Amino acid sequence: xxxxxxxxxxxxxxxHHEHEGHGEHHGPTGxxxxxxxxxxxxxxxxxxxxxxxxxxxxxxxxEIIRAQLASPNxxxxxxxxxxxxxxxxxxxxxxxxxxxxxxxxxxNIIVPIQIGAPDMAFPRLNALSYWLYLMGSITMLMGxxxxxxxxxxxxxxxxxxxxxxxxxxxxxDLWIGGLLLTGFSAIFTGVNLTATIxxxxxxxxxxxxxxxxxxxxxxxxxxxxxxxxxxxxGLIMLYCDRHFGTHIFSVAGGGxxxxxxxxxxxxxxxxxxxxxxxxxxxxxxxxxxxxxxPVFGYKxxxxxxxxxxxxxxxxWAHHMFTTGVVLLPFFSFMSLMIAVPTxxxxxxxxxxxxxxxxxxxxxxxxxxxxxxxxLIGGLTGIYLASPPLDFFxxxxxxxxxxxxxxxxxxxxxxxxxxxxxxxxxxxxLLNEKFGKVQFWFxxxxxxxxxxxxxILGLDGMPRRxxxxxxxxxxxxxxxxxxxxxxxxGISMIVFVVNVGYSWKKYPAGDNPWDAQTLEWFTTSPPxxxxxxxxxxxxxxxPTWDYNHPEHRxxxxxxxxxxxxxxxxxxNAVVGVLEHDQDHDA
Amino acid sequence: MRVEAxxxxxxxxxxxxxxxxxxxxxxxxAGGVMMFAGMLLCFLPGSYYFWWSRRMKARPEDDPNATQxxxxxxxxxxxxxxxxxxxxxxxxxxxxxALVFGIWFLVPGLGLAAWALFGATAEGRRxxxx
Numbered sequence: 001x002x003x004x005x006x007x008x009x010x011x012x013x014x015x016h017h018e019h020e021g022h023g024e025h026h027g028p029t030g031x032x033x034x035x036x037x038x039x040x041x042x043x044x045x046x047x048x049x050x051x052x053x054x055x056x057x058x059x060x061x062x063e064i065i066r067a068q069l070a071s072p073n074x075x076x077x078x079x080x081x082x083x084x085x086x087x088x089x090x091x092x093x094x095x096x097x098x099x100x101x102x103x104x105x106x107x108n109i110i111v112p113i114q115i116g117a118p119d120m121a122f123p124r125l126n127a128l129s130y131w132l133y134l135m136g137s138i139t140m141l142m143g144x145x146x147x148x149x150x151x152x153x154x155x156x157x158x159x160x161x162x163x164x165x166x167x168x169x170x171x172x173d174l175w176i177g178g179l180l181l182t183g184f185s186a187i188f189t190g191v192n193l194t195a196t197i198x199x200x201x202x203x204x205x206x207x208x209x210x211x212x213x214x215x216x217x218x219x220x221x222x223x224x225x226x227x228x229x230x231x232x233x234g235l236i237m238l239y240c241d242r243h244f245g246t247h248i249f250s251v252a253g254g255g256x257x258x259x260x261x262x263x264x265x266x267x268x269x270x271x272x273x274x275x276x277x278x279x280x281x282x283x284x285x286x287x288x289x290x291x292x293x294p295v296f297g298y299k300x301x302x303x304x305x306x307x308x309x310x311x312x313x314x315x316w317a318h319h320m321f322t323t324g325v326v327l328l329p330f331f332s333f334m335s336l337m338i339a340v341p342t343x344x345x346x347x348x349x350x351x352x353x354x355x356x357x358x359x360x361x362x363x364x365x366x367x368x369x370x371x372x373x374x375l376i377g378g379l380t381g382i383y384l385a386s387p388p389l390d391f392f393x394x395x396x397x398x399x400x401x402x403x404x405x406x407x408x409x410x411x412x413x414x415x416x417x418x419x420x421x422x423x424x425x426x427x428x429l430l431n432e433k434f435g436k437v438q439f440w441f442x443x444x445x446x447x448x449x450x451x452x453x454x455i456l457g458l459d460g461m462p463r464r465x466x467x468x469x470x471x472x473x474x475x476x477x478x479x480x481x482x483x484x485x486x487x488x489g490i491s492m493i494v495f496v497v498n499v500g501y502s503w504k505k506y507p508a509g510d511n512p513w514d515a516q517t518l519e520w521f522t523t524s525p526p527x528x529x530x531x532x533x534x535x536x537x538x539x540x541x542p543t544w545d546y547n548h549p550e551h552r553x554x555x556x557x558x559x560x561x562x563x564x565x566x567x568x569x570x571n572a573v574v575g576v577l578e579h580d581q582d583h584d585a
Numbered sequence: 586m587r588v589e590a591x592x593x594x595x596x597x598x599x600x601x602x603x604x605x606x607x608x609x610x611x612x613x614x615a616g617g618v619m620m621f622a623g624m625l626l627c628f629l630p631g632s633y634y635f636w637w638s639r640r641m642k643a644r645p646e647d648d649p650n651a652t653q654x655x656x657x658x659x660x661x662x663x664x665x666x667x668x669x670x671x672x673x674x675x676x677x678x679x680x681x682x683a684l685v686f687g688i689w690f691l692v693p694g695l696g697l698a699a700w701a702l703f704g705a706t707a708e709g710r711r712x713x714x715x
Contacts, residue, residue, distance in 0.1 A: 028666060033666070035668065035671050036666040036667055036668045036671065037666050038663070038664050038665070038666055038667055038670070039666075118660055118661075118663060119663050121661075123663055123664055123667075124664060124667050124669065124670050124705065125670075126670075127667065127670035127671070128670035128673055128674055130670075130674075131670055131671050131673070131674025131675070131677075132674050132677055134674070135674055135675070135677065135678035135681075136681075138678075139678065139681055139682070170685050170686070173684060173685040174685055176684075177681035177682070177684050177685055178681070180681060181677060181678065181681055184677075198589050198634075200660070200661070201646035202646065202653070202656060203645030203646055203648070203651035203652065203653055203655045203656035204645070204646070204648065204649065204650070204651040204652070204653070205646050206588070206646065206647055206648075206649050207588040207589065207592075207647075208588070209649075222593075222596070222627075225626065226623050226626055226627075230619060239684065259615055262613075262615040262616055262619075263615065263619075266615075266616065266619045306592065306596070309596070310596055310599045310600070313600060313603070313620060313623055314600075314603045314607065314620070316616070317616070325613075326611075326613070327607070327610060327611035327613065330606070330607060330610060330611065334603075529663070533653075534653045534656075535653075536652060536653060537651075538649075
């Protein structure tokens with residue numbers, strides 16, 4: 001095998017001729033390419049498209065729910081259908097959209113390129129993750145086509161409501177089965193991301209030079225590995241309770257129903273951070289690039305992420321304050337502690353923008369919208385961490401509004417991520433005018449639909465109800481909330497129109513945003529194994545250093561001098577990849 | 586390698602402390618066991634990385650002054666494409682359907698999984714794609 005060849009592009013060409021049948025020009029095309037590809041960019045794009053479809057499906061459920069609640073005695077859906085709708089809305093959004101969009105979609109595409117890797121560490125496992133995710137999603141949604149309807153016990157499936165007497169039927173079993181498949185897909189992605197980040201970094205890309213997005217994905221991956229096996233085990237126990245006559249979660253046989261809540265939330269709260277951390281990472285990258293500054297407080301950002309990850313394992317029972325059997329002071333204290341690293345992050349985001357050269361592109365607006373909306377959701381979360389306030393607001397619309405502020409902030413950041421990184425993996429920019437229209441609909445819609453819910457919750461309106469008492473104030477507030485949900489729906493339509501309108505219209509070039517991290521050094525879309533050449537990596541923003549030698553970053557972790565001695569790219573070469581075909585040689 | 590080891594070991598140590606405080610204070614077993622397992626899950630790979638980090642010289646990606654030429658050479662073995670993840674995914678899908686609709690779904694499910702097992706193994710030896 002050849003070690004070093006210059007100029008680098010020749011290396012790969014030679015490789016192609018040596019190993020006939022390999023590479024993007026020789027591999028299968030069309031639907032077969034989509035089915036057999038082990039390229040992380042193709043898999044990541046499949047993940048992204050599938051999860052956006054799930055966002056649309058979950059969003060349709062939400063619109064039906066809000067239409068039902070627009071009047072006190074709504075008759076749009078029956079009470080049973082309403083139970084199915086809110087269950088599947090939560091399940092689709094949490095299990096099938098938010099997580100897979102972040103760690104299967106954008107992270108899958110971006111993380112290997114950000115650290116200078118040719119692919120994910122286990123490409124076949126990566127493809128398997130996608131198929132498990134897709135089939136799991138289909139399994140879960142198949143419930144709507146069964147006689148008993150889809151699962152209807154809420155996305156948390158509390159025992160004893162979820163046992164075979166209270167929730168008979170195939171819908172609930174399909175929910176469990178779909179969740180088993182997507183759970184394994186998440187675990188495999190977690191393994192893959194951790195191994196990629198630990199073993200496939202480019203030379204000079206030390207841990208403390210990795211972009212914040214990659215750091216956040218590392219912590220997310222570790223949290224996936226800690227949390228998801230617990231959920232999978234819990235689901236198997238639930239299935240055994242339903243069908244094999246065990247009594248793990250039923251009092252009748254000596255079991256403990258609240259054990260399900262412990263297991264579920266021991267996965268469920270880390271899951272909140274599994275959902276949130278990737279989007280924090282996206283917002284960090286976007287804010288830094290569009291402020292033309294390095295990330296403010298890089299190391300504190302990393303340690304804040306790690307502390308959020310560490311604390312998240314010790315806060316699960318703050319979802320269970322009202323059960324009366326949990327240790328209130330411990331969980332209240334730990335939950336309040338999470339506000340500290342989160343506060344550091346918000347401080348750093350503002351610090352990054354401070355005196356920066358702001359470019360209010362769509363991606364940046366989305367990130368700013370994220371910052372504002374997330375702050376509201378985070379602050380109301382601090383209220384809920386206090387047991388007396390939680391007793392008052394538990395299972396009311398206040399909680400609904402709190403987590404919808406959080407997740408809508410994540411949707412804003414995710415849309416920002418699509419506008420920011422989409423050009424990298426598609427090669428084409430999206431229209432900025434449509435993008436800004438979409439932003440304002442999404443941002444204003446989010447505030448309009450969450451704010452009335454906060455008031456409704458403080459007023460005592462319980463969640464998961466299809467009809468509510470006649471009261472002029474509740475009706476008005478619910479109408480506003482429905483109006484906001486319609487605005488959010490319009491923003492999604494604008495997004496789809498934008499994708500159609502901008503289809504292959506605005507070629508992006510390698511680095512349309514004058515960005516900082518390694519993924520913008522390669523072409524858009526990147527070649528089969530991502531890089532023809534790599535710059536010298538001397539800081540956490542190698543592309544910026546290469547493009548702006550006069551404004552080089554201060555190097556992280558170089559121990560003082562020795563970082564700026566040679567010009568970047570002086571010895572740029574690429575590693576030659578050994579392909580499977582070489583094995584018989 | 587050292588930073589990776591330190592991250593996992595310190596996460597594990599934190600979970601250990603948290604587990605001890607929680608279990609002693611609450612006397613609730615489910616959470617205590619799960620946090621203890623979380624600690625082990627961090628210590629296991631963490632101590633492996635730590636053991637190696639003291640015995641190997643720094644890799645190019647751990648060296649802040651590495652040049653790109655140090656990373657040249659064989660990075661790893663990456664398949665061009667493979668049908669077997671799809672086959673195995675479909676197999677898993679049918680196995681899950683067997684949990685819901687009837688045991689006979691296990692026949693295509695386990696069949697596809699076995700085909701994927703043999704196919705992927707053969708493919709790994711042979712190289713090539715599809």
